[in-house]
Amino acid sequence: MNLEEANLSVGYVAKRCGIKVSTLHFYETKGLIRSWRNQGNQRRYKRDVLRRISVIKAAQKIGITLDSIKQTFADLPNERTPCKGDWANLAKNWQKQLDTRIAYMQKLRDSVTGCIGCGCLSMENCPIYNPEDELANEGSGAVLLDRK
Amino acid sequence: MNLEEANLSVGYVAKRCGIKVSTLHFYETKGLIRSWRNQGNQRRYKRDVLRRISVIKAAQKIGITLDSIKQTFADLPNERTPCKGDWANLAKNWQKQLDTRIAYMQKLRDSVTGCIGCGCLSMENCPIYNPEDELANEGSGAVLLDRK
DNA sequence: GTAAAATCTCAAGTTAACTTGAGGTCAATG
DNA sequence: CATTGACCTCAAGTTAACTTGAGATTTTAC
Numbered sequence: 001m002n003l004e005e006a007n008l009s010v011g012y013v014a015k016r017c018g019i020k021v022s023t024l025h026f027y028e029t030k031g032l033i034r035s036w037r038n039q040g041n042q043r044r045y046k047r048d049v050l051r052r053i054s055v056i057k058a059a060q061k062i063g064i065t066l067d068s069i070k071q072t073f074a075d076l077p078n079e080r081t082p083c084k085g086d087w088a089n090l091a092k093n094w095q096k097q098l099d100t101r102i103a104y105m106q107k108l109r110d111s112v113t114g115c116i117g118c119g120c121l122s123m124e125n126c127p128i129y130n131p132e133d134e135l136a137n138e139g140s141g142a143v144l145l146d147r148k
Numbered sequence: 149m150n151l152e153e154a155n156l157s158v159g160y161v162a163k164r165c166g167i168k169v170s171t172l173h174f175y176e177t178k179g180l181i182r183s184w185r186n187q188g189n190q191r192r193y194k195r196d197v198l199r200r201i202s203v204i205k206a207a208q209k210i211g212i213t214l215d216s217i218k219q220t221f222a223d224l225p226n227e228r229t230p231c232k233g234d235w236a237n238l239a240k241n242w243q244k245q246l247d248t249r250i251a252y253m254q255k256l257r258d259s260v261t262g263c264i265g266c267g268c269l270s271m272e273n274c275p276i277y278n279p280e281d282e283l284a285n286e287g288s289g290a291v292l293l294d295r296k
Numbered sequence: 297g298t299a300a301a302a303t304c305t306c307a308a309g310t311t312a313a314c315t316t317g318a319g320g321t322c323a324a325t326g
Numbered sequence: 327c328a329t330t331g332a333c334c335t336c337a338a339g340t341t342a343a344c345t346t347g348a349g350a351t352t353t354t355a356c
Binding site: 168170188189190215 | 342344352353
């Protein structure tokens, strides 16, 4: 019943995704997912909401904010259900961001000992103190990763 | 005057570190830094507060929370001003965490395309959907990195 | 010696990402 | 067909990490 085509209930989706019903409500108000209503005003979802949610969770783990995710989702087709290729494009996009971030962390790691442990008290020229500039400059396009 | 031994004012420290005075107050209430007061009840800092703040900022960039930073700071000597070796120990500690996190992100990156872009709609066995477990298991000691 | 700049305290506001609760309706079950 | 569980809405609370503001005192500078 719940498993019928494009007819998923909040409870089912929540359980399946390991999130709370309130989170689904929340995502909907944020415009990250959509639903239609049955006669009784209850939310029903199409199956692709599952994919959307898993993407949201994956992206969050990478450090991408909901706002950025929403922006990226804007590239997805509105009418038809997104296909493999649509999702693959998103993935490619985030992969790039992830590469950048990994490189950043590696740099940080490499300089951590050299800097925190070194004798330099002057932060103006400390390599670890101001690395955000580099990160900021690189991602000059749509900022997906937040430089917190 | 402000540059005299162990006599830094809030304004000076804030400017030098590129943070707001209110942030210094805040860090102090959080127990991350210390100060003594002059006759007029104004805060004065020893020079090592600069190091502390730069470490805080570096750690935050790696994704470490203030609470965790505080815990780690607990290992620093209380009476004497921390020396090179003390800081180096912290660094070493974080470097390990950083390595873990980098490995995690690389794993994520490698599975991003394969997973988001693949045909798997079932999140139960999706490699990207549940990677947090592994991270959680690895850092079984004092949890420095938050698995958000 | 007085006005401007810097500080101080304490309370309250801010953003992200949710969660909790109250009060009320809808649906599935014995 | 009545009860229990699932949903609904809307307002308010929560945590992290700060920021803003008000009202008062200190310092600094001319």
